[in-house]
Amino acid sequence: MDSKVMSSPGEIARVYKELSLYPSLSRADVGPVITSQYGGKYSNIYTEWSQRDLERNENVKFCRQYIVFHDDKSVVYSGASGNCTEIKGEVLSKDSPSGDMKAVVRESSVKGEDKQFLEVWSKNIKMKSINLSALKKHGKVYDDASCYYLTLFGCLVWSHSETHLLYVAEKKRPKAESFFQKSRIYRPAGAGGEQFVFHEDWGEALGDKSCPVLCILDIEGDFVSVLDGLPDDISPGQAFWAPGDTGVVFIGWWHEPFRLGLKYCPNRRSALFYMDLTGGKCEQLSSGKTSVCSPRLSPDQCRIAYLECSVYGPHMQCSKLCMYDWYTKKTSVVVDVIKRPGKDGFTGIYSSQLSPQCWSADSQRIIFACPQRSRKDLLMVDINTGSINSLTAKSDIGSWCLLNIERDLMVVSCSSPNCPPSLWVGFLPGIDSQENVDWVTLEDSEKLQDVDWQILTFTPPSEDDNSQYSNLEFDALLIKPKEVKDEVKLPLIVTPHGGPHSVIVAEWLLSSAVLCRMGFAVLLVNYRGSIGYGEDSIYSLLGNVGTQDVKDVQFAVESVLKSGSIDEQKVAVSGGSHGGFLACHLIGQYPGFYKACVARNPVINMASMIGSTDIPDWCMVEAGFVFNTDCLPDAAEWEKMLNISPIKYVSQVKTPVLLTIGEDDKRVPNKQGIEYYKALKARQIPVRLLWYPGNNHSLSKVDAESDGFMNMVLWMIQHFSD
Numbered sequence: 001m002d003s004k005v006m007s008s009p010g011e012i013a014r015v016y017k018e019l020s021l022y023p024s025l026s027r028a029d030v031g032p033v034i035t036s037q038y039g040g041k042y043s044n045i046y047t048e049w050s051q052r053d054l055e056r057n058e059n060v061k062f063c064r065q066y067i068v069f070h071d072d073k074s075v076v077y078s079g080a081s082g083n084c085t086e087i088k089g090e091v092l093s094k095d096s097p098s099g100d101m102k103a104v105v106r107e108s109s110v111k112g113e114d115k116q117f118l119e120v121w122s123k124n125i126k127m128k129s130i131n132l133s134a135l136k137k138h139g140k141v142y143d144d145a146s147c148y149y150l151t152l153f154g155c156l157v158w159s160h161s162e163t164h165l166l167y168v169a170e171k172k173r174p175k176a177e178s179f180f181q182k183s184r185i186y187r188p189a190g191a192g193g194e195q196f197v198f199h200e201d202w203g204e205a206l207g208d209k210s211c212p213v214l215c216i217l218d219i220e221g222d223f224v225s226v227l228d229g230l231p232d233d234i235s236p237g238q239a240f241w242a243p244g245d246t247g248v249v250f251i252g253w254w255h256e257p258f259r260l261g262l263k264y265c266p267n268r269r270s271a272l273f274y275m276d277l278t279g280g281k282c283e284q285l286s287s288g289k290t291s292v293c294s295p296r297l298s299p300d301q302c303r304i305a306y307l308e309c310s311v312y313g314p315h316m317q318c319s320k321l322c323m324y325d326w327y328t329k330k331t332s333v334v335v336d337v338i339k340r341p342g343k344d345g346f347t348g349i350y351s352s353q354l355s356p357q358c359w360s361a362d363s364q365r366i367i368f369a370c371p372q373r374s375r376k377d378l379l380m381v382d383i384n385t386g387s388i389n390s391l392t393a394k395s396d397i398g399s400w401c402l403l404n405i406e407r408d409l410m411v412v413s414c415s416s417p418n419c420p421p422s423l424w425v426g427f428l429p430g431i432d433s434q435e436n437v438d439w440v441t442l443e444d445s446e447k448l449q450d451v452d453w454q455i456l457t458f459t460p461p462s463e464d465d466n467s468q469y470s471n472l473e474f475d476a477l478l479i480k481p482k483e484v485k486d487e488v489k490l491p492l493i494v495t496p497h498g499g500p501h502s503v504i505v506a507e508w509l510l511s512s513a514v515l516c517r518m519g520f521a522v523l524l525v526n527y528r529g530s531i532g533y534g535e536d537s538i539y540s541l542l543g544n545v546g547t548q549d550v551k552d553v554q555f556a557v558e559s560v561l562k563s564g565s566i567d568e569q570k571v572a573v574s575g576g577s578h579g580g581f582l583a584c585h586l587i588g589q590y591p592g593f594y595k596a597c598v599a600r601n602p603v604i605n606m607a608s609m610i611g612s613t614d615i616p617d618w619c620m621v622e623a624g625f626v627f628n629t630d631c632l633p634d635a636a637e638w639e640k641m642l643n644i645s646p647i648k649y650v651s652q653v654k655t656p657v658l659l660t661i662g663e664d665d666k667r668v669p670n671k672q673g674i675e676y677y678k679a680l681k682a683r684q685i686p687v688r689l690l691w692y693p694g695n696n697h698s699l700s701k702v703d704a705e706s707d708g709f710m711n712m713v714l715w716m717i718q719h720f721s722d
């Protein structure tokens with residue numbers, strides 16, 4: 001019997017609106033320990049959340065504070081202190097270590113012009129409001145530190161002495177004048193003609209970031225200085241104060257011979273540097289042959305932990321957790337790359353950022369959240385032994401995020417496909433303790449009783465085994481309406497993720513929850529090549545995109561169909577970017593199997609894309625070749641890139657295709673979608689293209705995302721009844 005899927009646009013929009021009300025957490029800060037007049041100890045917890053506001057067509061950011069009474073080992077009492085407040089105009093903010101002051105970088109309009117101010121607050125007084133735009137020392141302050149897992153360059157850091165603030169901004173660019181500007185004609189000092197010079201940027205979503213500089217505000221003296229003395233060929237970011245405030249430590253990315261896209265690419269050549277402010281010397285602390293990120297100073301200020309992976313190669317790789325000893329100047333590897341998971345089940349580190357604080361109070365352990373197969377767990381590493389313990393593996397919650405840890409008080413968020421994000425705190429057990437963490441909820445969320453999910457594991461059939469990397473398994477997440485009568489068969493939406501080296505973990509996924517409420521089953525496939533399964537799995541896909549990943553997805557779908565609960569005539573596929581590449585491959589390689597296809601900014605032709613994407617290395621590496629900045633693909637390499645692309649199969653396509661395209665996409669330029677659109681039109685295959693101005697690769701602006709979703713489901717419903 002056919003299932004009844006919700007099909008009225010009004011009703012679907014209502015469900016979308018209802019479920020998009022659940023906010024997600026982007027930040028949590030733990031304040032200092034305060035002793036109350038009755039002797040009890042407590043800490044304030046500041047949290048930032050983000051929520052879609054469909055009426056205003058924007059993602060709103062708001063904060064809420066909580067109070068946690070504790071005895072340094074366990075939580076005694078906790079609760080919210082006050083209500084939520086929307087945050088407007090704040091680019092960055094940070095409390096001082098003592099909690100006495102707060103720094104804010106604020107954007108504000110003065111006489112119709114946008115200006116940036118650096119404010120210092122003390123108690124209820126705004127002590128300073130420095131007009132950074134008027135100072136003209138640098139360009140805009142980098143805003144990418146407002147959410148730790150999105151940070152690439154940005155920071156706002158108090159010195160230990162609380163007298164200085166460190167941040168990253170765009171380098172001041174001299175005013176460019178034409179040859180014919182009046183000032184030049186009368187004072188022809190320079191040549192002029194700089195007006196139309198091209199300035200490189202850091203690619204997708206970083207179009208306004210080109211030459212970052214490190215800036216320091218001397219709070220007492222009201223003086224901003226831009227640090228010089230850094231190597232000319234590196235761009236600095238992720239900075240913090242060295243022990244004793246003797247200088248600053250930062251990550252430097254090489255930008256010669258040209259910049260490559262950085263978003264989702266933690267494999268760019270970079271190193272840890274120390275700029276000594278007493279002697280003005282800049283020292284390189286890591287080899288410079290690798291890619292490093294997320295440096296974090298231990299509470300005893302003796303060591304810096306950071307993540308490291310190789311340069312080029314797959315964009316997301318298994319990282320090493322490294323440690324630099326400030327006093328012996330020695331570097332050690334605390335956790336190495338895992339090629340194949342062993343008996344303990346640990347699959348390797350796949351986090352691209354550590355949380356703002358990640359050390360235990362005794363400076364002996366590091367805690368981080370990390371995908372482990374199809375779940376995100378909290379892991380704890382002992383720096384002396386390298387041993388790893390999961391703090392959450394036994395929980396039935398799908399995925400965990402470490403927002404922060406301070407004096408062993410962890411602030412985490414967790415969610416599942418049927419449970420929106422909730423906020424919890426818990427103390428890290430002592431180093432020799434066998435105790436489990438006693439989690440206490442600060443902000444609960446209600447489980448969706450009508451949504452069910454499970455993780456399915458697949459072993460590829462022997463003919464599809466990878467001879468170089470054999471016996472690899474993969475998973476898929478199946479999300480379904482809970483109560484389905486035995487005789488009812490569900491329509492299925494197959495969703496392979498992008499990357500390809502990424503993963504879908506069992507966490508709150510708005511679109512899957514809405515689809516499920518509407519009566520669809522959703523299959524999210526973590527094909528071989530996904531992160532979280534060991535480095536061999538990632539490498540197994542290089543040179544095999546368009547076959548191994550396509551076959552894995554199809555195998556997972558056909559296995560699920562065998563269960564008998566899915567309507568085989570109502571299977572659709574949807575994906576973005578590399579997921580769109582897979583969606584378009586599937587409809588080309590399995591003609592007629594999928595009744596509808598929706599692709600967001602899909603990679604259509606790797607050969608035509610290599611010259612225009614911000615990450616040309618992706619095309620070479622995924623096609624199985626080595627990338628060099630000075631290399632030009634040879635004829636055989638161009639040929640392979642073409643042959644493994646979805647465009648090669650376009651003449652076999654029978655499925656109607658909806659393309660959703662971001663006009664400003666620098667990663668998969670919009671011409672890729674247009675190339676496919678024309679090829680399908682020429683073959684009389686139903687195709688519709690939605691064009692989103694002002695949107696980039698992620699199509700994540702509130703109106704683009706919601707419109708894309710509505711059009712996707714209506715396209716599928718329309719073509720299920722063809």
Ligand SMILES: CSCC[C@H](NC=O)C(=O)N[C@@H](Cc1ccccc1)C(=O)O
Nearest residue numbers: 264498499502576577578579613618667
């Ligand atoms: C030259 S485009 C390559 C595909 C793209 N990969 C990297 O950016 C992609 O599939 N993007 C994903 C986003 C993503 C990438 C890597 C890790 C996680 C997510 C997408 O847009 O969904």
